[in-house]
Amino acid sequence: MAIVEQGPALRDYENIVILQSLLRNSTIVDLPERYVWTQALRRNLAQEYVLNEEVPDLTLPIIDVSCLLDGAGDSAAKKKVSAAIGAACADWGFFQIINHGIPDELFKEVDVQARKFFALPVEVKEKAKYDPRRKDKIVCGYNGRLTRLSYNTPWMEYLADRGNVEQLTKMIWPEGNPALSKPLEEMWRNLHTLGQDLLEVLAAQLGLEPRFFSRMFDDNVFHRSTWRYNHYPACPRPDLTLGTGPHSDPNLFTLLKQDAVGGLQVKKDDKWVDVTPVPGALIINVGDALEAWSNGRYKSVEHRVLVNEKSDRFSAVYLMAPDAAQIVEAPPQLIDDEHPSLYRPFLYGDYMTHMMSIRLAGKNCLDYARRDKAPPQGQ
């Protein structure tokens, strides 16, 4: 049974200095202690790739997916693009796609509305506030007081929910706010459909039935996908903090739209690489559940977000996740002498509960299921 978070953790949440109240005080030069990340996790240029003659073009694969969306597309081209997507998930765990069919105007409209939302006073935004006592532990609502998940407090605030945006906006505006909810809703719906299409490519590239993953996201199926809109305010001391600490996404598969500011970095061979903003592109990444399901063929990769002194940064994230009752288990086709089973089967809901009980640091969450690690207590 899920444990309701009470006592010190909740008091901590209520007392946390909220980012927005800090930002109102434009003279701050030092960050409150909890936003100051431990030295080992802070930005350290020695751990980042510098593109030079030695490393001329270490960038995430950028894949034009237009031929996959075009029903009548040329089959040789489709094969090539599908193989590139499979290879990117195996090699990088991350890639960018262009010509994905979601109009840029939609993202622009959402951006305008989201900026208006985050500029509201905290008291207004918190009418839709995240409730850490939720039994299902699903992270929904506005959160400007992040206390959980990473070792220190990330320099960010977000608005998140599953599905119904209108219901969420009605917590703030009883009459609703269609200028905000309509484009947001449309964006998530578009990302959902695109995500299902890409999951079909990923399953086929593993030699599985194409609908192996995507069927879990059909209209009539309950799933735990959530959307999140992140706001990383400009920060007076970007050297001391992080917008999002190093983590891998616990879910199956993530679609991400970043703005032109930059700051997302991905770990490649133990060093951080910038994910350079590409106009109109979406970033796609493998989550822990997909790594386990694919018996490690696809990799969920560590990433983090840096903040900067000059500009606020916004990103939209759609985290595709199956139902809590779904068993995550590599199918027999992916296990043989050359590819021994790497992960114990687990219930996705149990994985979520585990994730909420630890501090995320790099890929530590997936240790939960690794056969080469001791099973967590109670398993």
Ligand SMILES: O=C(O)CCC(=O)C(=O)O
């Ligand atoms: O804002 C970003 O670019 C990435 C955010 C992220 O990694 C996440 O929300 O899981």
Ligand SMILES: [Fe+2]
């Ligand atoms: Fe992430």
